[in-house]
Amino acid sequence: MSRNPTPPPAEPRAESRTGSPAESRTGSGSPTASDAPDEARTGSPAESGTGTGVPAEAALTHGLKQRHLSMIALGGVIGAGLFVGSGAGIAAAGPSIVIAYAVSGLLVMLVMRMLGEMSAANPASGSFSVHAERAIGPWAGFAVGWAFWVLLCVAVGLEGIGAAKIVTGWLPGTPEWAWVALFMVVFLGTNLASVKNFGEFEFWFAALKVVAITLFLGLGVLAILGLLPGTDAPGTSNLTGVGGFLPNGAEGLVVGLLASVFAYGGLETVTIAAAESENPVRGVAKAVRTAMWRIALFYIGSMAVVVTLVPWNKPEVAKIGPFYAALNHLGIGGAAQIMNVVVLVALLSAMNANIYGSSRMACSLVSRGQGPQRLGRISSGVPRRAVLASSVFGFLCVLLSYWRPDDVFPWLLNMIGAVILIVWIFIAVSQLILRGRLQREAPEKLVVRMWFFPVLTVLALLAMVGIFILMLRQPDTRDQLMASGILTAVLIIAGVVRQRRAASVAG
Numbered sequence: 001m002s003r004n005p006t007p008p009p010a011e012p013r014a015e016s017r018t019g020s021p022a023e024s025r026t027g028s029g030s031p032t033a034s035d036a037p038d039e040a041r042t043g044s045p046a047e048s049g050t051g052t053g054v055p056a057e058a059a060l061t062h063g064l065k066q067r068h069l070s071m072i073a074l075g076g077v078i079g080a081g082l083f084v085g086s087g088a089g090i091a092a093a094g095p096s097i098v099i100a101y102a103v104s105g106l107l108v109m110l111v112m113r114m115l116g117e118m119s120a121a122n123p124a125s126g127s128f129s130v131h132a133e134r135a136i137g138p139w140a141g142f143a144v145g146w147a148f149w150v151l152l153c154v155a156v157g158l159e160g161i162g163a164a165k166i167v168t169g170w171l172p173g174t175p176e177w178a179w180v181a182l183f184m185v186v187f188l189g190t191n192l193a194s195v196k197n198f199g200e201f202e203f204w205f206a207a208l209k210v211v212a213i214t215l216f217l218g219l220g221v222l223a224i225l226g227l228l229p230g231t232d233a234p235g236t237s238n239l240t241g242v243g244g245f246l247p248n249g250a251e252g253l254v255v256g257l258l259a260s261v262f263a264y265g266g267l268e269t270v271t272i273a274a275a276e277s278e279n280p281v282r283g284v285a286k287a288v289r290t291a292m293w294r295i296a297l298f299y300i301g302s303m304a305v306v307v308t309l310v311p312w313n314k315p316e317v318a319k320i321g322p323f324y325a326a327l328n329h330l331g332i333g334g335a336a337q338i339m340n341v342v343v344l345v346a347l348l349s350a351m352n353a354n355i356y357g358s359s360r361m362a363c364s365l366v367s368r369g370q371g372p373q374r375l376g377r378i379s380s381g382v383p384r385r386a387v388l389a390s391s392v393f394g395f396l397c398v399l400l401s402y403w404r405p406d407d408v409f410p411w412l413l414n415m416i417g418a419v420i421l422i423v424w425i426f427i428a429v430s431q432l433i434l435r436g437r438l439q440r441e442a443p444e445k446l447v448v449r450m451w452f453f454p455v456l457t458v459l460a461l462l463a464m465v466g467i468f469i470l471m472l473r474q475p476d477t478r479d480q481l482m483a484s485g486i487l488t489a490v491l492i493i494a495g496v497v498r499q500r501r502a503a504s505v506a507g
Contacts, residue, residue, distance in 0.1 A: 060360075060363075060381055061194070061276060061380075061381030062276055062277060062278055063194060063195045063199065064195060064199045064274075064277040064278070065199065065277070066278070066279075066283055066287075068199035068200075068202065068203050068273070068277070069274060069283045069284070070287050071202060071206035071207060074291050074294055075206025075207075075209050078206070078295075079347075080159070080347050081263035081264075081265070082213075082263055082298075082346075083346055084321040085263055086259070086260070086263060086303065086306075087320075089101075089255070089260055089263075090256070090307060090322055091312070091313070091317060091318035092256050093248065093252045093255060094242070094246065094247035094248060094252060094312040095238070095239045095240075095245045095246075095307040095312055096245055096246045096252070096253050097260070097303050098303050098307065100253060100256035100257040100260045101299050101300050102296075103257060103260075104257060104264060105260075105299055107463050107464070108261075108267065108295070109292045109295070110456055110460040112267050113450050113451060114427055114428055114460070115131075115267075115431075117446065118131045118427075118430065119280075119284045119288075120288075120445075121434075121446060121448075122445070124364065125272055125275040125360040125361075126141070126272075126367075127268060127275075127361075127364075128268065128426060129141045129148070129361060130364060130368075131427070131430040131434060132145075132429075134430070135430035138368075138499045138502070139492060139495030139498070140426060140430075141495075142365070142491065143492045143494075145361055145364070145370065146371070146491050147419050147422065147484075147487060147488055147491055148357075149358050149362055149390070150419070151420065152354040152355075152358035152361070153390055153393040154393075154394070154397050154412050154415075155394075156351055156354045156358070156391070156394030156397070157400075157401065158397070158413075159350045159351045160351060160394065161176070161180060161398060163180075164176040164183070166343060166347075177398070177402070181395075184351075187348075187352045188355065188387065190352060191352070191356055191382070191391075192384050192387055194382060195276045195381065201352050202356075205345055205346075205352065206349065208342075209345060210298075212342045212345075216323060217305060219327075220308075220309060221305065224305065228330065231330060238309065238312070239307060242312060242313055243312075247312065247313070254473075255474065257467075257470070258470060258474065262417075262420060264299070266350070266353070267291075268357070269353050270288070272357050272360050273356070273357075273360075274287070285447045289448070306325070306326050309329055309330070310322070310325045316328070320339075321339060324336055324339040351394075355390055355391055355394065360383065362375050362390060363375065363383035363386045370495075375389055397412060414480045414484070415483040415484060416484065417479075417481070417484055418477075418480050418483075418485070421467060424464055425461065428457055431450060431457055432461075435450065435454070
């Protein structure tokens with residue numbers, strides 16, 4: 001790889017006096033020497049200690065190891081959406097759900113590759129928010145960062161409720177709120193202590209999920225081949241014999257596609273965590289490369305196993321979950337309880353990861369002058385105030401589910417419904433801009449490269465626009481898209497206003 005004979009321009013420093021970050025390579029001029037902050041030892045821009053009054057030595061620690069990142073990358077997208085939520089997609093699309101997951105999986109791999117390219121070149125705890133600020137402007141980093149923060153905080157509440165329902169099923173008579181509170185306290189303590197604690201929890205949570213799905217795939221393949229004792233090879237009867245491969249036509253395939261797209265959410269956490277690893281550049285590069293094909297195998301492979309073994313229109317596929325239906329079909333005793341344990345692990349893992357991700361995103365935004373400075377204080381390498389704020393919001397969402405289950409909570413769910421797709425669009429636009437800039441200024445930083453740039457980036461963007469159009473055609477997803485669009489629009493307006501005020505003060 002060729003090297004640029006001239007050093008790349010230094011990253012600009014967040015302006016602490018104006019409360020907003022300085023322009024970041026947006027074409028408004030080249031930075032000067034006085035604009036350069038202290039660089040972290042990893043080569044990533046120093047996000048903490050700027051704009052918040054926090055000294056540079058109080059920066060986030062680098063306590064995550066490569067094994068943590070690898071498992072975070074895998075476990076981040078293997079969640080309850082796969083184990084339970086995929087049943088609705090199968091019920092709509094039938095066997096063609098395999099195509100839906102293959103198409104959406106390809107899109108997700110492209111997004112992950114784009115994000116990996118930018119994060120390996122400039123590791124930052126703000127991940128795509130930092131990249132959007134550098135590529136498009138401070139308003140973009142503000143909007144996408146806080147939208148993602150809201151998404152994660154609401155998700156923490158959802159996951160806590162889901163986990164509590166499973167436990168109360170085992171221990172009837174115990175209050176759900178008590179279990180939610182217990183889970184929140186445990187993971188709050190984990191994230192307040194150190195990033196290494198978060199990494200260890202996620203490593204073992206992800207390992208359990210990976211082992212569970214690997215065993216499932218192994219048993220499923222043996223059953224399909226007729227090698228599992230007590231089972232007969234199903235052949236293609238379930239793929240073509242119950243209404244055909246496309247039982248509900250193209251409309252069913254579209255519903256399955258939309259369901260599969262949002263099941264992949266969670267891949268962004270690894271690029272957030274990479275900034276706190278021992279070697280961010282090498283860590284994120286390796287995690288992205290190894291995770292992509294494994295994710296495709298787990299998702300597409302598991303859907304293929306389910307629809308081959310079990311008739312797609314079997315009621316328990318959608319009602320209880322496709323994995324349970326398949327295990328039950330194979331005559332495995334206690335299938336429901338086995339899946340309950342796996343889903344519980346997935347939900348607890350997601351709670352842990354989302355508290356971590358939301359706190360780091362908030363800390364990054366504050367360090368760039370994009371939020372309340374009090375949240376940016378770091379002690380012992382941990383943004384504890386940001387952790388507390390993120391957890392409080394998550395618990396508030398749990399309370400809203402009891403206080404206002406008919407209006408406020410459903411509105412919150414709709415509001416975050418399409419945020420992840422909006423985040424992916426910002427990622428693609430940012431990569432499209434930053435790739436050219438990196439090739440000119442610092443080609444040696446392109447450790448991970450997007451395939452066939454810019455063709456695949458543009459195709460991915462067009463695919464996302466296509467998904468937006470499909471969402472507008474479906475009544476359920478239309479409401480989600482409109483609510484998420486309103487949230488994003490409000491944040492964009494706020495970001496633009498903040499940026500213009502900062503420019504007027506600086507001018």
